[in-house]
Amino acid sequence: MVLIPVIGKLVSKRVVLASASPRRQEILTNVGLRFEVVPSWFKETLEKSSFATPYEYAIETAKQKALEVANRMHLKHLRTPDIVIGADTVVTVEKQILEKPVDKQDAYEMLSRLSGKEHSVFTGVAIVHCSSKDDCLETEVTDFYEETKVKFAELSEELLWEYIHSGEPMDKAGGYGIQALGGMLVEYVHGDFLNVVGFPLNHFCKKLAELYYPPPKHTIHHTKNDSIPSVETFENLSDGESDSSDPMHHKNANKLDRSGTPLSGAVQTLVNSCSTETSCMVTVENQSGVMEYSAKFPSKIVELMDGFRASKALFVASKLKVFDLLKDKCILKAVVVADKVEASVHGTERLLDACASLGLLDKTHQGYSNTDLANKYLVSDGEYSLHGYIIHSNDRLWHLFTHLEAAVKEGTMQTHQAFGKETEDLFQRNRASEEISIIGPAVTERDKLLSNTELFFNLGKDSCYHSVEAKQRFMTAMHSIAKLTARDVATAFDLSQFRSACDLGGCTGVLAHELVQNYPNLNITVFDLPEVIANVSCFQPSGKHITPVTFTAGDFFKDNLPEADLYILSLILHHWNDEKIHILLSKISAICKPGSALLVAEMVLDEEKTYPPTAVLQSLSMTEGKQRSGSEYKQLLEKYGFTNVQIKITGNILDAILGFRKTSAH
Numbered sequence: 001m002v003l004i005p006v007i008g009k010l011v012s013k014r015v016v017l018a019s020a021s022p023r024r025q026e027i028l029t030n031v032g033l034r035f036e037v038v039p040s041w042f043k044e045t046l047e048k049s050s051f052a053t054p055y056e057y058a059i060e061t062a063k064q065k066a067l068e069v070a071n072r073m074h075l076k077h078l079r080t081p082d083i084v085i086g087a088d089t090v091v092t093v094e095k096q097i098l099e100k101p102v103d104k105q106d107a108y109e110m111l112s113r114l115s116g117k118e119h120s121v122f123t124g125v126a127i128v129h130c131s132s133k134d135d136c137l138e139t140e141v142t143d144f145y146e147e148t149k150v151k152f153a154e155l156s157e158e159l160l161w162e163y164i165h166s167g168e169p170m171d172k173a174g175g176y177g178i179q180a181l182g183g184m185l186v187e188y189v190h191g192d193f194l195n196v197v198g199f200p201l202n203h204f205c206k207k208l209a210e211l212y213y214p215p216p217k218h219t220i221h222h223t224k225n226d227s228i229p230s231v232e233t234f235e236n237l238s239d240g241e242s243d244s245s246d247p248m249h250h251k252n253a254n255k256l257d258r259s260g261t262p263l264s265g266a267v268q269t270l271v272n273s274c275s276t277e278t279s280c281m282v283t284v285e286n287q288s289g290v291m292e293y294s295a296k297f298p299s300k301i302v303e304l305m306d307g308f309r310a311s312k313a314l315f316v317a318s319k320l321k322v323f324d325l326l327k328d329k330c331i332l333k334a335v336v337v338a339d340k341v342e343a344s345v346h347g348t349e350r351l352l353d354a355c356a357s358l359g360l361l362d363k364t365h366q367g368y369s370n371t372d373l374a375n376k377y378l379v380s381d382g383e384y385s386l387h388g389y390i391i392h393s394n395d396r397l398w399h400l401f402t403h404l405e406a407a408v409k410e411g412t413m414q415t416h417q418a419f420g421k422e423t424e425d426l427f428q429r430n431r432a433s434e435e436i437s438i439i440g441p442a443v444t445e446r447d448k449l450l451s452n453t454e455l456f457f458n459l460g461k462d463s464c465y466h467s468v469e470a471k472q473r474f475m476t477a478m479h480s481i482a483k484l485t486a487r488d489v490a491t492a493f494d495l496s497q498f499r500s501a502c503d504l505g506g507c508t509g510v511l512a513h514e515l516v517q518n519y520p521n522l523n524i525t526v527f528d529l530p531e532v533i534a535n536v537s538c539f540q541p542s543g544k545h546i547t548p549v550t551f552t553a554g555d556f557f558k559d560n561l562p563e564a565d566l567y568i569l570s571l572i573l574h575h576w577n578d579e580k581i582h583i584l585l586s587k588i589s590a591i592c593k594p595g596s597a598l599l600v601a602e603m604v605l606d607e608e609k610t611y612p613p614t615a616v617l618q619s620l621s622m623t624e625g626k627q628r629s630g631s632e633y634k635q636l637l638e639k640y641g642f643t644n645v646q647i648k649i650t651g652n653i654l655d656a657i658l659g660f661r662k663t664s665a666h
């Protein structure tokens with residue numbers, strides 16, 4: 001049951017809370033909202049004096065927090081959320097804005113100012129609706145604020161310091177937490193209590209109601225201005241009327257026709273009355289008297305039907321290195337591209353047009369050029385290039401997925417059907433452990449390239465990966481995904497307490513290098529199969545200031561693991577069956593000293609296991625392992641003696657899970 005219908009409206013949407021505040025997370029979780037948490041990196045440094053009122057400052061900060069996350073998720077991780085929520089709470093007393101204290105003395109000064117007086121708590125909230133058009137992020141911001149008045153009792157010096165030493169003030173605006181010990185300091189509260197805690201829930205629901213249920217004119221008089229609309233108020237609005245209940249659809253409803261003329265009100269009414277799930281055809285006359293066909297497609301389905309064509313266009317353009325040709329602002333005509341990639345002019349032109357329609361290329365009368373997206377992610381030697389993974393998707397996953405029907409019927413991976421003769425286990429382990437310290441790049445023969453981390457990519461057992469070329473391709477694919485995810489995994493938690501770490505199956509060491517960047521005192525070892533370790537040199541970053549990472553060869557199922565305070569399993573657990581996981585986690589658990597920890601990086605499913613799609617779709621490969629939800633990862637780690645398990649949904653492809661080894665053996 002959803003008490004407030006607007007919360008139900010958000011169920012099908014990808015909602016992100018751009019806040020690290022555990023209180024905000026709790027308030028929204030408690031009312032059944034499903035969302036991801038992606039803390040904002042926006043620094044709260046806006047010039048306070050440039051705002052006429054404290055609430056304008058709080059609103060602007062909330063907006064900047066949310067927009068930073070929306071942009072980051074869109075740009076960096078290729079996953080645009082539907083809604084990003086940002087909030088900022090400030091305390092104001094005697095025209096001064098108080099935020100979180102920087103230290104105990106600061107907390108003392110804040111609390112002394114609040115002692116015996118009434119002050120205001122303002123929370124600014126921004127609800128950012130996002131959409132992606134031609135790979136550009138479009139946002140629509142709705143913001144509001146709430147004020148609550150709080151009166152403090154007179155605080156004695158002793159009470160004040162006792163409270164400060166409790167540690168509670170430090171991460172809270174004004175230096176107190178009304179929901180905990182700080183509640184004892186309060187004489188009265190006028191207004192929304194949750195607003196003081198960090199999130200004005202009631203006002204938020206009203207705002208959503210305004211956005212999602214704009215009342216039909218004849219019902220306006222039923223709705224009291226200051227109440228959350230009840231279900232009855234909107235009994236005539238079914239969920240099917242999604243166009244009228246979705247703010248972004250409202251925005252799109254003010255569409256232009258193909259000649260750029262706004263559609264007339266009557267036309268818009270007709271267009272809006274079509275559900276997204278039914279298709280209808282409307283014949284109308286626009287303002288210039290031209291007959292227009294405004295067809296309402298089940299666009300989601302059409303997009304899915306075309307999905308395979310779009311993927312293949314991207315794969316082929318990448319394989320032909322079209323994006324490499326067009327890098328560095330190069331503009332070429334189709335005929336020149338055709339010549340350089342040794343393809344037909346006719347075919348190349350169609351491929352380039354397809355790429356332009358997909359937002360990968362720009363087309364002008366001068367020719368074709370890369371979009372920013374292509375320059376960043378599709379040029380093969382770019383820092384964040386996905387070229388390696390795209391080629392792997394084309395050469396490997398594409399074939400596997402053509403056998404999806406059989407895979408579903410049989411419940412098994414279709415490697416044999418896709419690639420022919422199945423061969424012996426490719427994961428032949430060379431037991432000999434050797435240690436190599438790698439400082440600068442060096443090119444070595446890239447042979448026998450296999451990794452503990454092949455899992456993400458459904459490498460499995462088959463002959464295709466016996467070829468040197470295929471192994472190189474695979475390692476490049478792994479490397480490119482690691483480049484994209486390492487920063488968010490490395491910074492998901494504060495790992496500064498650890499002195500040594502071991503990345504089990506850490507492949508080319510991208511995550512290890514990222515960790516050293518963030519924690520210069522961390523000694524980190526990458527532990528992977530000898531065939532991998534022998535070939536990591538050419539993937540190492542260059543430059544004077546690169547801190548060395550140690551690479552150790554071995555098999556994590558069979559060999560002794562290097563000693564460390566922190567063990568890392570990135571993209572490992574989801575691949576293996578329960579038996580293998582038992583071997584691995586028992587080993588790690590046994591070697592972990594109390595207080596040491598295990599960091600897992602995986603795609604964490606929501607509890608219904610329908611989100612994120614990348615993880616859910618990947619499960620269709622039918623590997624022997626499985627994707628898990630947050631509670632399943634928590635249970636798994638707890639089973640092997642890890643406690644205080646925390647999960648961070650990063651907004652990137654990989655999420656992070658951290659568990660600490662219990663003091664006593666399990």
Ligand SMILES: Cc1cn([C@@H]2O[C@H](COP(=O)(O)OP(=O)(O)OP(=O)(O)O)[C@@H](O)[C@H]2O)c(=O)[nH]c1=O
Binds near residue numbers: 022040044121174
């Ligand atoms: C007055 C009061 C505040 N808070 C917390 O103070 C932080 C405000 O800081 P913020 O900058 O708005 O948020 P943040 O914690 O830095 O998170 P983020 O949204 O990531 O900026 C939020 O946590 C609030 O709950 C309480 O928990 N109880 C109270 O009684």
